[in-house]
Amino acid sequence: MNLDIDRRDFLKVAGVGSALLASGLWKNSVIAATDDFVFLQISDSHWGFNMEKANPDFAGTLKKAVDSINGLKVQPDFIIFTGDLTHTTDDDQERRRRLKEFRQIVAGLKNQNVKFIPGEHDASLDGGEAYKEIIGGEMHYTFDHKGVHFIVLDNVSDPRGQLGQPQLEWLAADLKKLDKTAPIVVFTHRPLFDLMPDWDWKTRDGAEAVTLLMPYENVVVLYGHIHQENHHMTGHIAHHSCKGSMYPLPAPGSVPVKAPVLWDPAAPGRGLGFRTVSRSGAKFDLTEYSIQGEAV
Numbered sequence: 001m002n003l004d005i006d007r008r009d010f011l012k013v014a015g016v017g018s019a020l021l022a023s024g025l026w027k028n029s030v031i032a033a034t035d036d037f038v039f040l041q042i043s044d045s046h047w048g049f050n051m052e053k054a055n056p057d058f059a060g061t062l063k064k065a066v067d068s069i070n071g072l073k074v075q076p077d078f079i080i081f082t083g084d085l086t087h088t089t090d091d092d093q094e095r096r097r098r099l100k101e102f103r104q105i106v107a108g109l110k111n112q113n114v115k116f117i118p119g120e121h122d123a124s125l126d127g128g129e130a131y132k133e134i135i136g137g138e139m140h141y142t143f144d145h146k147g148v149h150f151i152v153l154d155n156v157s158d159p160r161g162q163l164g165q166p167q168l169e170w171l172a173a174d175l176k177k178l179d180k181t182a183p184i185v186v187f188t189h190r191p192l193f194d195l196m197p198d199w200d201w202k203t204r205d206g207a208e209a210v211t212l213l214m215p216y217e218n219v220v221v222l223y224g225h226i227h228q229e230n231h232h233m234t235g236h237i238a239h240h241s242c243k244g245s246m247y248p249l250p251a252p253g254s255v256p257v258k259a260p261v262l263w264d265p266a267a268p269g270r271g272l273g274f275r276t277v278s279r280s281g282a283k284f285d286l287t288e289y290s291i292q293g294e295a296v
Contacts, residue, residue, distance in 0.1 A: 037146050040069065040076040041187075043224025044244035046121065047105070048087035048098040054247040054260035061272075062105050065245050070110045077145060079111055082224040082242060083119030083156060083189030085135070092126065099134040115143075119189045119225065120156040120200075128157040140167055142174055149178060153188045155203040161190060162204035172212050186213065186221040191241065193234055196252040201226050210234050226252070228271065245272060 045062050055061060069079065086098040099122070106114060118131045118139055128139050139154040151174065155163050163171075178184070186192075192206035203209070213219050219237045227244030228251065247260040248271025264270055 037077045038074065039145075040079045041082055041222055041224075041242050042069075042079065042245055043082040043189075043242040044084040044119065044227055044246060045081065045102065046084055046087040046244070046246040047102040048089065048094075049246050050087075051247070051260060053262050055263055058246065061246055062102070063108075066105060066108050070108070075111050078113040078115060079109065080115040080187060081106070081117065082187055082222065083117045084121040084224065084244075085116065085119065086122055087246075088121040088125070090125065092130065095122075095126070095130045096134060099130055103134060115152070117152055117187055117189055118154065118156050120159075120161070123154075123157040124159045124161075128154075131157075140170065148183045148185060151184065151186045153186060153192075153209065155188050155190045155192070155206065160204055161200060161202065163206070163209055168205065168208055168212070171209060175212055175216065178216065180215055181217050183218045184213070184216055184220075186219065188221065188223045190225045191223050191230075191232070191239060192221055193232060193239060195226065195230065195232070199252065199258045201252065210237060213237060243272060248272065 042065065045065065047062055049055070049058050051058070057064075085102045086095065089095050089098065116135050116137065118128055118135070122128070122135075123131045123139070132139065139157055141152050143150050143152075151171070153163060153171070154167065155161060158164055186209075188203070190203045190206075191201055192203050192209055194206075195201040213221075214235055214237065217236070221237060221239040222242065223239065224242050224244070226241050227247065227249035228241065229243055230239075230241040230252075232239040247263075249258060250261055261271055
């Protein structure tokens with residue numbers, strides 16, 4: 001990936017649990033983006049979560065996220081929720097109720113160009129049936145925006161936590177249409193690499209997807225699921241996780257059992273927040289902020 005971008009091209013946006021990219025990341029690609037732009041990624045809103053020890057404001061956090069995004073001075077070109085829109089439940093009717101409530105809350109966004117990806121909490125127990133009924137649309141799809149090709153992968157609706165052969169074949173067919181220098185952003189819920197397999201922080205056949213992506217020079221993968229910032233390289237492909245917007249999780253392997261990090265009244269925004277992404281020379285500059293807007 002060509003990371004040579006001048007600070008004059010830096011675009012700065014604040015949004016709860018967010019990541020942003022400027023299309024200038026690929027300005028020297030053969031298929032060049034025509035304009036710089038910003039998009040907003042939000043992950044793991046877990047509507048229906050009700051563990052007060054982890055977030056006593058569980059009923060208000062998503063609404064505050066919507067208000068924060070509506071208050072941005074620069075509105076993003078589009079917004080994408082990368083999974084676990086709702087918190088898991090075995091009750092089919094409760095799952096539908098939570099998805100409907102989530103839909104109603106995010107309908108309050110000023111920016112109506114909103115895209116979605118399911119998480120395992122939304123889709124693994126019924127193969128995505130309720131998700132497709134209420135959220136709508138395909139669970140894996142592509143779209144293009146200002147010279148950048150976006151690929152959305154579904155690694156959650158199969159309870160085995162895999163993409164599956166039909167989706168891998170679909171991905172291969174889509175990539176064959178692209179120039180090897182095309183700028184590509186891949187969205188997933190789970191990481192495509194084995195970050196912490198014992199904690200389900202993996203995609204069973206993610207390595208096969210990465211192999212298909214490897215011949216392409218300008219690829220970045222953005223995902224959620226782990227409720228914290230993490231940066232990883234597979235060859236030249238960068239993988240960046242997004243903070244969760246309901247509760248944080250511990251660092252990989254830092255505790256024997258994965259569980260939500262307990263709420264700290266002295267630092268109520270810790271682990272939840274937004275980040276800005278800028279470019280300096282040949283690297284990303286990432287600055288993380290709490291919900292209150294203070295650097296962490």
